[in-house]
Amino acid sequence: MSASHDHDHDDAHTGPIKTPKQLAWAVFFSFVVPVIVIIMLANYVSTASKPAAGTGALEGQAVAARIAPVAKVEVKDVNDVAALASGEKVYQAQCAACHATGAAGAPKLGDAAAWGPRIKSGVEALLNSALKGKGAMGPQGGGDFSDYEIHRAVVYLANQGGAKFDEPKAPTPAASAAN
Numbered sequence: 001m002s003a004s005h006d007h008d009h010d011d012a013h014t015g016p017i018k019t020p021k022q023l024a025w026a027v028f029f030s031f032v033v034p035v036i037v038i039i040m041l042a043n044y045v046s047t048a049s050k051p052a053a054g055t056g057a058l059e060g061q062a063v064a065a066r067i068a069p070v071a072k073v074e075v076k077d078v079n080d081v082a083a084l085a086s087g088e089k090v091y092q093a094q095c096a097a098c099h100a101t102g103a104a105g106a107p108k109l110g111d112a113a114a115w116g117p118r119i120k121s122g123v124e125a126l127l128n129s130a131l132k133g134k135g136a137m138g139p140q141g142g143g144d145f146s147d148y149e150i151h152r153a154v155v156y157l158a159n160q161g162g163a164k165f166d167e168p169k170a171p172t173p174a175a176s177a178a179n
Helices: 002-012 020-049 060-066 087-099 112-120 123-132 147-160
Strands: none
Touching: 087 147, 112 123, 112 147, 123 147
16 A cells, blocks of 8 residues: 555646656757747837838938937028018017007007007107017017118008008118128
């Protein structure tokens, strides 16, 4: 009985691997299967960002668009009056957002009653308000347009409201530019 007892005791301690060949296969698959799974997962995750052959992702224009600078510097010649925007163009681009609708208490374009008291203060006072800001209107000086262009827009707005202001004179070349 003790011999059969020892045999039962040995069976309880053995696993599913009974031969060295089975052990070799188990060790092989315990390393290969996780590596294959990791490679497949990495490939699945990164496939969306890989440009395929025939796509436009690597074309010269597409690359140039992706690395283009965010801002551009444009140098204007203040002496070139033809290149400067007219009062009406500045109004359309900058002023119409509020002065066309009367938003935030802005006097509407052509409203003589609203523009009357402002016109009496003079073009210099109106220009000062436009350049430095007044009430809800932010300062326009140093923005997209030169002070001369803002001056032209102020004259345009005021003249539409009943004023008879003259178009501002073009800026004169600086003395250093003449030398």
